[in-house]
Amino acid sequence: MADMKVDELSVSVARDPSMMTGGVPTKDWQDVPAIFKPGNYCYPGKKEMVEYHSKSFPGLFGEPRDWLVEDEDWKLPENWKEIIINGIKERLDKFRSFKVFMDICVRCGACADKCHFFLGTGDPKNMPVVRAELLRSIYRNEFTKAGKILGKLAGAREMTVGVLKEWFMYFYQCTECRRCSVFCPYGIDTAEITMMARELLHLVGVNTNWILEPAANSNRTGNHMGLQPHTLKENVEYLCDDIEEITGLRITPSWNRKGAEILFITPSADFFAEPGIYTAMGYMLLFEHIGLDYTFSTYASEGGNFGLFTNNEMMKKLNAKMYAEAKRLGVKWILGGECGHMWRVLHQYMDTMNGPADFLEVPKSPITGTVFENAASTKMVHISEFTADLLRHGKLKLDPKRNAHRKMTYHDSCNPARAMGLLEEPRYILKHVVDDFHEMPENTIRESTFCCGSGTGLNTGEIMELRMRAGLPRANAVKYVHDKHGVNTLGCVCAIDRATLSSLVDYWVPGVDVCGLSELVGNALIMDGEKERESGLRFEELAVEDEGEADV
Amino acid sequence: MKILYPFIAVIGLMFVAFLGVQLGMQSLFGIVIPYLAFAIFIGGFINKVVGWAKSPVPFRVPTTCGQGKSLPWIREDCLDNPSTTGGVVARMALEVLTFRSLFRNTQADVYDGPKLRYGSSKYLWLFALLFHYSFAVIVIRHMRLFTDPMPFFVPILEFFDGILQIGAPTLYQTDLIILGGLTLLFLRRIMIAKVRYMSLPADYFPLFLIFAIAVTGILMRYFVRVDVINIKQLAVGLASFSPILVDGIGSIFYIHLFLVCCLMAYFPFSKLMHLGGVFMSPTRNLANNSRMVRHINPWNDPSIKPHSYASYEDEFREFMSGAGLPLEKELPVEEPAVEDQAETTETPAE
Numbered sequence: 001m002a003d004m005k006v007d008e009l010s011v012s013v014a015r016d017p018s019m020m021t022g023g024v025p026t027k028d029w030q031d032v033p034a035i036f037k038p039g040n041y042c043y044p045g046k047k048e049m050v051e052y053h054s055k056s057f058p059g060l061f062g063e064p065r066d067w068l069v070e071d072e073d074w075k076l077p078e079n080w081k082e083i084i085i086n087g088i089k090e091r092l093d094k095f096r097s098f099k100v101f102m103d104i105c106v107r108c109g110a111c112a113d114k115c116h117f118f119l120g121t122g123d124p125k126n127m128p129v130v131r132a133e134l135l136r137s138i139y140r141n142e143f144t145k146a147g148k149i150l151g152k153l154a155g156a157r158e159m160t161v162g163v164l165k166e167w168f169m170y171f172y173q174c175t176e177c178r179r180c181s182v183f184c185p186y187g188i189d190t191a192e193i194t195m196m197a198r199e200l201l202h203l204v205g206v207n208t209n210w211i212l213e214p215a216a217n218s219n220r221t222g223n224h225m226g227l228q229p230h231t232l233k234e235n236v237e238y239l240c241d242d243i244e245e246i247t248g249l250r251i252t253p254s255w256n257r258k259g260a261e262i263l264f265i266t267p268s269a270d271f272f273a274e275p276g277i278y279t280a281m282g283y284m285l286l287f288e289h290i291g292l293d294y295t296f297s298t299y300a301s302e303g304g305n306f307g308l309f310t311n312n313e314m315m316k317k318l319n320a321k322m323y324a325e326a327k328r329l330g331v332k333w334i335l336g337g338e339c340g341h342m343w344r345v346l347h348q349y350m351d352t353m354n355g356p357a358d359f360l361e362v363p364k365s366p367i368t369g370t371v372f373e374n375a376a377s378t379k380m381v382h383i384s385e386f387t388a389d390l391l392r393h394g395k396l397k398l399d400p401k402r403n404a405h406r407k408m409t410y411h412d413s414c415n416p417a418r419a420m421g422l423l424e425e426p427r428y429i430l431k432h433v434v435d436d437f438h439e440m441p442e443n444t445i446r447e448s449t450f451c452c453g454s455g456t457g458l459n460t461g462e463i464m465e466l467r468m469r470a471g472l473p474r475a476n477a478v479k480y481v482h483d484k485h486g487v488n489t490l491g492c493v494c495a496i497d498r499a500t501l502s503s504l505v506d507y508w509v510p511g512v513d514v515c516g517l518s519e520l521v522g523n524a525l526i527m528d529g530e531k532e533r534e535s536g537l538r539f540e541e542l543a544v545e546d547e548g549e550a551d552v
Numbered sequence: 553m554k555i556l557y558p559f560i561a562v563i564g565l566m567f568v569a570f571l572g573v574q575l576g577m578q579s580l581f582g583i584v585i586p587y588l589a590f591a592i593f594i595g596g597f598i599n600k601v602v603g604w605a606k607s608p609v610p611f612r613v614p615t616t617c618g619q620g621k622s623l624p625w626i627r628e629d630c631l632d633n634p635s636t637t638g639g640v641v642a643r644m645a646l647e648v649l650t651f652r653s654l655f656r657n658t659q660a661d662v663y664d665g666p667k668l669r670y671g672s673s674k675y676l677w678l679f680a681l682l683f684h685y686s687f688a689v690i691v692i693r694h695m696r697l698f699t700d701p702m703p704f705f706v707p708i709l710e711f712f713d714g715i716l717q718i719g720a721p722t723l724y725q726t727d728l729i730i731l732g733g734l735t736l737l738f739l740r741r742i743m744i745a746k747v748r749y750m751s752l753p754a755d756y757f758p759l760f761l762i763f764a765i766a767v768t769g770i771l772m773r774y775f776v777r778v779d780v781i782n783i784k785q786l787a788v789g790l791a792s793f794s795p796i797l798v799d800g801i802g803s804i805f806y807i808h809l810f811l812v813c814c815l816m817a818y819f820p821f822s823k824l825m826h827l828g829g830v831f832m833s834p835t836r837n838l839a840n841n842s843r844m845v846r847h848i849n850p851w852n853d854p855s856i857k858p859h860s861y862a863s864y865e866d867e868f869r870e871f872m873s874g875a876g877l878p879l880e881k882e883l884p885v886e887e888p889a890v891e892d893q894a895e896t897t898e899t900p901a902e
Contacts, residue, residue, distance in 0.1 A: 014666040021662060024745045094851055096607040097834045103600070104829030107755050108676060109747040110653070113660040119668060129750050146754075146821045153557060155752040178835075181615045185647070185654045185680075186826055187835035189615060219859045220867070229868050230875035256878050298877060299864050312610075313856055320858035328861055349611055352847045374622045374635075378843040385622050392625060419613070421620025421633040421840060428626075443658055443670035447617040447632070473660075476668045 004465050006507055013472060018122020020113075029124055030137070030152075033162055034169040039465055041069045042172055042208035042458065049212040050205060056219070057313055061212075062205025069168070074161070080204045081159055085142055087200045088135075092143065097192040102139045104186050105129060111180035111190075116450050117173045120469030125170050128180035128190040134166055135197055168206050171197040173466065175455035176309075176341075177414035182447050194456075199311040207310075211457035215306040218318050222301040223268030229255075229298035235271050236296070239281050246539070248531035251288050253296055256329065260295035261366060263326050266337025266383075267304040267495035275515055276498045278537045279338060282522030286387065289525050290367045290395060294335065300325035303342040304495060308349075309457040316353040319345055322380075323354050333363035334380040338516045340413035340494035341455060343382060347420045351378040368393040382416075384425040384493055387521060391432045397526040402533060403434045404543035406489040406513075406520065409481045410439070411474065411501065412449035413494035423447075426493055429517050433524040438485040444477035454500035467500065468507050475508035482509050489513045491520065555742070558757035562764050562811075569810035573803045581806045582786060583795045589813035596820025601828045610849040612842040615835040621844075635841045644837055648830060651677055651684075679740060683733030686726035687762070689713055690769075693724070697780075697787040719774075727770050734763045758824055761815055768808035778802050 004012065017023030025032065050064035067075045077083065092099045111128040113119060118126040125131060133155070140147030140156035147156030157163070176191035201207065214224035221228055227235065233255055244250050254260065266283065270276040287294055300321040307314035326334050336346055351357065360379040363372040370389045372381045390396050410430055416422035423446050430437050444450050453471030481487040490501055490512055498514055505512040523536050536542055572581050618629025630639045631646065646652040659673035692709055696702050714722035738759050741747050772778045782798040783805060789795040819825070831837065865872065865880055873883050 010666050011664075014662050014664045019746055019749070020660075022745070024749060029749070093607055094610060096604055096609045096832065097613065099607045100604050100829050100832050100834075103604075104823065104826040104833075106823045106826050107747070107750050107752065108654075108680070109744065109750060110657050110676060112746045112750070114658075119660055119662070122662075124746070124749050127746060127750060133750070144821065153753050155754055178615055181835050182617050183653055183656055183658075185651055186830045187615055187647075187653070187833040189613070189835045192613070192835075220864075222864065228871055229877055230871040233875050233877065258878070298868075298872070299861050313853070316853075316856050317858055320856070324858050324861065346843075348613055348842050351842065352611055352849050353852060355846050370623070372622075373844065374620070375843045377846045380843070388626075389623055392623070418615055418617070421616035421618060421629070422622070423619045424626045425622060441670070448656075472666065473668055476666065 019124045020122030029130055034166040036069050042210050042460055043462055044069055045207040045209045045212040049216050052216045060311055061202050076204050083203050084200055087203045091196050098196050101188045102136055105188055110183045114180045114183050116453055116473045117470045120472040126173055131170050132193045167197050175451045177451035178418040202310055210460035211306050211309045218302045222299045224302055225268045225272050232298050232301055239277055243281055247527055249527055251284050253284055255296050256298055257295035258329050261293040261332050262335050263331040264294045264335045265300055265303045267339045268302045269495040276495050278519040279516030281537050282518030285522035285525050289527055297325045303337050303339045305345045306457055308341055308345055319350055320354045323357050327359050332361045336380055337383050338493035340415040344415035344419045346380050365389055367395050388425040388428045398524045399526050400433050400435055400524050402523050402542055403520050406434055407436045407487045408434045408489050408491050409487045411490055411492040412445055413492055413497055414451050417447055417449050426517055433520045438481045438487055440477040440481050450474040452497050452500040455496055459496055459500045471504040475504050478505055479509045482512055489515055491515055491517050493517055554753050555756050558753045558760050562760040565814050566807050569807040570803050573806045579797055581810055585813050589816040593816035593819055600820050600825055604832050608850045609834045612838050612847040613834055614838045614840045616840050620840050633840050635839050640839050651680055679733055679736040682729050686730040689726045697784050698791040700788050730766050734759055765811045768804055772804055776804050778805050
C-alpha cells in the first residue's frame with residue numbers, strides 16, 4: 001500500500017466497494033482478521049524506548065523487546081491474556097466512563113458515519129460503535145453474566161491474539177477526536193475507550209514508536225522534538241533574526257527567567273517546524289507589542305503531551321513539568337500557546353492530576369486588567385482567550401490589510417472544540433486581523449468539526465494513505481470553500497494541525513496554506529519603531545494595495 | 553441467525569407460558585414468576601447502577617458541544633456546554649426527554665470527486681421518540697390495574713390517549729404508535745446496511761419481546777376479550793402483597809404477563825440499562841468548569857513526579873551555560889591545565 005496518487009485515491013474512496021459506497025462485507029466483523037501490510041500500521045516502539053519508559057513505570061509498558069507488526073509472533077509475554085483481563089478489571093474499577101460505556105450502547109448507529117476514519121476508509125470496524133465492540137465483546141465474555149452464559153449470542157467472544165492485533169489496528173485508527181460522542185444519545189465517547197485500549201496494549205508491550213519516542217524526548221529534554229536547551233534557544237534566535245529582517249526590530253525573549261510574571265508554554269513544533277515557526281514569531285511579536293513580562297522555559301518547553309496517547313500515568317508525569325517550572329521560576333500564572341491535545345490535557349486533566357496550583361495567582365491580564373475567572377483554579381490561559389481580550393480592549397494596533405493576501409477559513413481543532421468549547425475566541429481574533437473570512441459547511445465546524453486525521457500520535461509518515469483518507473472529510477470541506485470563495489488559507493489553533501493539515505491540503509486541495517492564528521496577528525501588528533513591511537512573516541509577498549483593488 | 557434466534561426465543565417464551573397455563577401452573581405464572589421477575593428487575597437495576605457508581609469519575613471529561621464559559625462578553629452556550637449545575641440539569645433533561653443528541657443526527661454520503669455530503673437525518677430520533685413515549689404512556693396506563701383507587705393522572709392520560717374516540721373499546725393511540733415505532737426501528741435495523749452489520753442478537757431480542765408484549769396486550773383489549781375485573785383483582789393482589797389466584801383469566805393474559813416478566817428479568821443484564829446509564833454518563837452529566845474548580849481524582853498518585861529540573865540541569869548544564877541560560881547550580885570552576893589551554897582556543901560566544 002504505497003502512497004496512492006490523489007486521483008487514484010479519489011476514485012478509490014468514492015467507488016471501491018466499502019461500507020461507505022454501499023458494499024457490505026460477506027463475513028461478520030468478528031470473523032474478519034486484521035491483516036497488517038506496509039502502510040496500514042505504525043512502526044512498533046524501539047526496545048530502548050520501552051526500556052526508558054519502564055524505568056519510570058515498571059510494568060506499564062510491557063516487556064522491552066524487538067518485534068515487528070507484520071510478524072506472526074509478537075513475542076508477547078506468556079501470561080499476556082491474564083495481563084489484559086486484569087488490566088480491564090482494574091480500569092473498570094478506576095474509570096466510571098469506561099464501565100458505563102461498556103454496558104449501555106444500544107447500537108443505534110448514530111455514530112457510524114460520524115468518524116472521519118470510517119468516512120475515508122469505509123471499513124466497518126471504523127464505525128465508532130464497532131470499534132468499541134472490539135473491546136466490549138471481551139468485556140462481556142469476562143465480566144458479564146449474559147456473556148458468560150450466552151457467549152456469542154450475547155455478543156461476547158474469547159480474547160485471542162487475533163483480537164489483540166485487531167485492537168492494535170483499530171485503536172490506532174482513532175484519533176480520540178470525540179466527534180462520535182457529540183452524536184451519541186448517551187454521550188459514549190470513543191476517546192475514553194481508545195485510551196483504555198491503548199493503555200491495555202501498552203501493558204503487553206504493544207505500542208508505536210512515533211508516540212513512545214516523543215514522550216521519551218519530552219521527559220528528558222523537555223520537548224517532543226528532543227531539542228536540547230541550547231538548540232532550542234538558538235532556533236528561537238533564528239526566528240528573531242527573521243523577525244528583524246521583516247520588521248527591523250530585534251526581539252530578545254528571555255529563557256528560564258525567574259521572577260517573570262508569566263510563563264509561556266507552547267508546543268515545541270512551534271519553535272522548530274514550518275509553518276508552526278510563523279505562529280511562534282507571531283507570539284513573540286504580540287508579547288513585544290504589549291510589553292509582556294514573560295519567559296520561555298527550556299525545561300518545560302513542550303505544550304503537547306504524547307503521554308495522553310499512552311496512559312494516564314505518563315500523561316501526568318509529562319504534564320507535571322509545567323507547574324513544577326512555574327513554581328521554580330516564581331511566575332504568577334501560565335499562558336499556553338495554540339495546540340489541540342495540549343489543551344485537552346490542560347483543560348480537563350492538569351489541575352486534577354498535578355494541582356492544586358496554589359503557588360500561582362488567578363490569571364490577570366497585565367495589559368487590560370481582565371481576570372480570567374474561567375482559569376481561576378488551573379491558572380493557565382489559552383493564547384486565544386488572552387488575545388481576544390486584548391482586542392476587545394483595543395490594546396492592539398493592527399493593519400489587517402497586511403493579511404489581505406489571505407482568504408481565510410477556520411478549522412476548529414477537535415480538543416479545543418469538543419473538550420473545552422473554545423469556538424468564539426479564535427473567530428473574534430480572525431475578524432480583527434483578516435478581512436476575508438468564510439466558514440466551512442455547518443456540519444464540519446465547531447462541535448461537529450472534523451479531525452485532521454492524524455491526531456493522537458498518528459502523524460507519522462508510514463501511514464500516509466490512511467492519514468489522507470482520514471483527513472478527507474476535513475480536506476473536502478476546505479475544498480468546498482476553496483472552490484466557492486477562493487479560500488487560500490486554513491487557520492487553526494493546533495500545532496499538530498499546522499503540520500498535518502499542511503500535508504493534507506497539499507494532497508487534496510493544493511494552493512491552500514495552513515497557519516496558526518497568532519501568525520496572522522503578528523503579521524497585522526503595527527509595532528512601535530518598525531520599518532515598512534515588505535513581506536509577511538513567512539517572507540511571502542503581501543497583497544498589492546491598490547485603489548483598483550487588484551484581485552490576484 | 554442474528555435475527556432468527558431472538559425471534560425463536562420470543563416464540564419459545566410465549567409457548568412456555570401457554571404450556572404452563574394449560575398444565576395448570578397459574579400460581580407459578582401468575583404469582584411466583586411476577587414476583588421473582590420484579591425482584592430481579594429492581595435488584596438487578598440497583599446493583600448495576602451501584603456498580604457503576606462505585607467506580608469514580610477520575611477526570612472531568614464533558615463533551616462540549618458549544619461555546620464554553622470564558623470571557624464575560626462571549627456568550628456561553630449554557631445548554632450544550634454548561635458550566636453550572638443548573639445548566640447540566642437542563643442539558644440532561646433535554647437529552648433524556650427530547651433525545652437532543654439524536655436530533656443532531658446527519659447522514660454522510662460519498663460521491664465522485666470525492667465529495668462528501670452530510671444531510672439531515674432525523675428518522676432515528678423520530679422513531680425513538682415514538683417508541684419511548686408510547687411505552688412510557690402504556691406503562692403508566694397500566695397503573696389502573698395495580699392501584700385502587702388509581703392515581704388522578706391515570707384517567708387523564710387515558711382520556712388523552714383515547715382522544716380520537718375511535719371504536720369500542722376506545723382505541724388508544726399509543727397502542728398503534730408503539731407497534732409502528734417498533735416496526736420502524738426494526739426495519740431501520742435490517743434495511744440500513746451499516747446498522748444491520750453492527751447489530752447483535754441482543755439488539756433484536758428486546759424489539760421482538762416488546763413487540764410480542766404489545767401485540768398480546770392489544771389482542772386482549774380489542775379482540776380476544778378477557779375479564780378485566782379478574783385481572784385487576786390479581787394485579788391489585790400482587791401489588792398489595794396479598795396475591796390471590798383468580799379463575800377465568802385466559803391464557804393470553806398469562807402469555808402477556810410472562811413476557812413482561814421476561815422483559816423485567818432481562819432488563820438489568822442488557823443494553824436496556826441505557827435507561828439508567830444515560831444519567832451516569834460523564835461526558836454529559838458534568839459541568840465544563842475544570843479550569844475553574846478543581847476536580848478530585850480519588851486514586852490520583854502523588855508519587856508520580858516529573859523528571860526533575862535538577863536532573864535536567866545536571867544533564868545539560870554545560871550546554872546551558874554555554875548558551876547563556878540561567879542555572880541553579882553554576883558549572884564547577886575548573887582551573888584549566890596549562891597544556892589544555894592551547895586546545896581550547898574558542899570560547900562560546902555570549
